[in-house]
Amino acid sequence: MTKTSILDVDLFVIGAGSGGVRAARIAAGHGAAVAIAESDRVGGTCVIRGCVPKKLLVVASRFAETFDAASGFGWSHAGRHFDWKTLIGNTQGEVARLESLYRGNLEASGVVLCQEHACLVDAHTIRLRSGRLIRARHILVATGARAVRPEFPGAEHLLSSDDLFELPALPRSFCVMGGGYIAVEVAGLLAGLGVSTTLVHRGSQLLRGFDEDLQRSLHQALVERGIRVELNAVVSRVDAAGEGFQIRLADGRSLAADRVLAATGRRPNTDGLGLEAAGVSLDGAGAIPVDQDSRTRIPGIFAVGDVTNRVNLTPVALREGQAVAELLFGSRTAPVDHRNVPTAVFSTPEIGTVGPSEQQARELYPRLQVYRSSFVPLASALSRRKDRMLIKLLVDGDSGRVVAAHLLGTDAAELIQLMAVAIRGGLTKSDFDATVAVHPTVAEELVTLRMAVPAAPSMAAAATVD
Template identity: 50%
Template sequence: MPDFDYDLFVIGGGSGGVRAARIASSDHGAKVAMAEEFRMGGTCVIRGCVPKKLMVFAAGHGASIDEGAAYGWQVEKGRFDWTRFRHRLDAELNRLESIYTRNAETAGVTIYHQRATVADPHTVVLADGRRVTTKHILIATGGTPFIPEPYRGVGAMTSNEIFLMDRLPASVLVLGGGFIACEMAGILQGLGSSVTQMYRGQQVLRGFDADLQDHVAAALTQQGIALEVNTDLTALEKLDDGRFRACDTQGRERIFEAVLFATGRVPNTQGLGLEEAGVVLDKGAVTVDDWSQTNVPSIFAVGDVTNRIQLTPVAIREGHAFADTVFGGTPVKVDHTNVPSAVFTRPEAGTVGLSEDEARAQGEIEVYLASFRPMQTAFIGTDTKALFKLVVDKASRRVLGCHIVAPGAGELIQIAAVAVKMGATKDDFDATMAVHPTMSEELVLMRKPTR
């Protein structure tokens, strides 16, 4: 048996990689090292979920102030202080990064704060030239924002840079229709920017349930975002004064202070040496089996770098399962069905299970849908509506999908996901007593199918 420097070397210090390293080391006694070329915590902690959600909170307070005034509070609304928020955000991310580093080191993981690449199935090369041998390699380098080829190098932002802005721009063009684009459009509008969101597709949030798509799109428009679907850029130029000139397929030419590309993410595999080591990639994504193993037996991959579900909790579950399987002697497969997710627009959108179209393609279904103005905002004349939708298999009565657009939908869908994952039926929902007065009671009060 060869004598390796480590039992496991993890490339990437994000959520999935850190979980795998910690469990392999602390729970299963493996000798583990990790390399992270940027900041510990990865996309979620440093430039994704965490800073995004904090910006969502900040953006929502403007509407809360207006709502408070409508309820009778005497308030004076000023402008949002981006600089003050940015300093506090930086401090929080620094704190979280130190926690990720400390937790890994406490678990016995050796951390190399530099880039690492794969030389062969058992060798990793560090940026400083050192070569490290390892029995197993785990690729957990996540994803990176994608900018279409004609516009790379123009100087526009991606979701990586938006948290690093020196100031809040007066006008922003957000390109894209996915959840990052919709979230960032809502955040920037809520903080005081004038926002135009441009998407080449027919409707935002492609892949989500159609009613949820339409509901979110209507909310974005109602908030004052200029949502332009079936529209794409034809040219983008950065002017001498730092602003951008944008031309589109509708023949318009407009000036924006800032441009944000939220046009998707791609696996972060470029230059890692994977193909040279014989690892099969599919459009840049690492191809793995149910055990997160590549075609090269000693190399594994988890998280957004693979061609599975790009969500932080999924990466964490995959990392933990990998460690238990390879080092704990307990084979664990991750179940990627009925994974809940949320889009943090205003109001939020939450979803789990099949969309109506997906379910209908599998068999006969019933759809239960309620759309209404919540009590809290209806009282003050706000037109924003909530949406609750259940997709039900007609024969078994099993709930195949649940879709919610409402304040706190991210919290609500987590609870609903337990029921859907357990295989709850519509009759189980009907037998559950309502909590009144709440929005979520609609989940157990929809008696007759809408279609």
């Protein structure tokens, strides 16, 4: 295609992240002519600088605890040594491998990849940075979101989570700003790698919107792992101090760290897309408003993933992208269900959750029943660190349906996937009770909880006897 030629396609996708690539491949599989534009590496935030590399770092950070626990099981070890450059090099190698697979899958599907920036000229025309024009029956915006830098003096000194994978060496101390997914995950992995870590959050609890038992239990576990957690702490400025930085808080206190990382929010990537030229408006958060079928107010233009600021999770973007492709070129009639979306926080210990928090559920279900257990798993029985597992089920007392599950501890993310299937399927507490347990496992606790606990008990009162 020459610079002046015009390519006609059935679907043009802006953004080759998870949602965009899935939509492009599914649409092409239905016989549609599809092109996709990406000015960065293919794969999006999750593959390149998010879920995948971060999870690899989290796994690396947990080996220290595994080595420590091994002595209780008769293993002895000496000469432990961790090399940051090896970890980052191998991680980037895996990212490169996955990016190559994404590219290969697009090519195999017959999707035309335009490795450059794209913007809208009107509701059916796209201009690439090279000047080439593309006409499309339908346009899908799937450009994701980006980290937002706080606005205060010295903010230019801050790293984002993207920068973590580019650090040439691991600092001795780190201050992490924020209290959401990324902040608690980064704080946990840094501490696990031996970095003196402080977590500073302006809110009164970590993980806003999560169940309070999860919030409290995670806070306690982070402190037990040596992480300094400062809540209700507002950073007012950051100053360079020698080879490190001084973090000034609004209450007059100050903290010192070799590096400071801000994980305080993300903003949809809608700048420079020419959306206004096509008549697509944005909401107050800079996101693209869409209906349940991911349609914008302009016929023929759709948006999926974090750029819509609905449920900002990679698997949700995948489902939304596939749903758009099926709606346009397949036979789908039902929209994506954004209720009861399971999610995991790869903190240490990790969290898995699906359904409303207890606070939210009490407003939805007047006769809510709460089943809760806190115990030391068998895998930790012979370890010096007696990490506890928290399992919590919420049940609608009228129908008997299990409406939520909140887990904290080893393999919580793996367990919550299957719990999400059970909750979506409408299984009742009696279905759980009638299921034979697999012993000895952590998961058996999900089918052996017998007694509901009183409303809003303390964790100490709710804990089972080990």
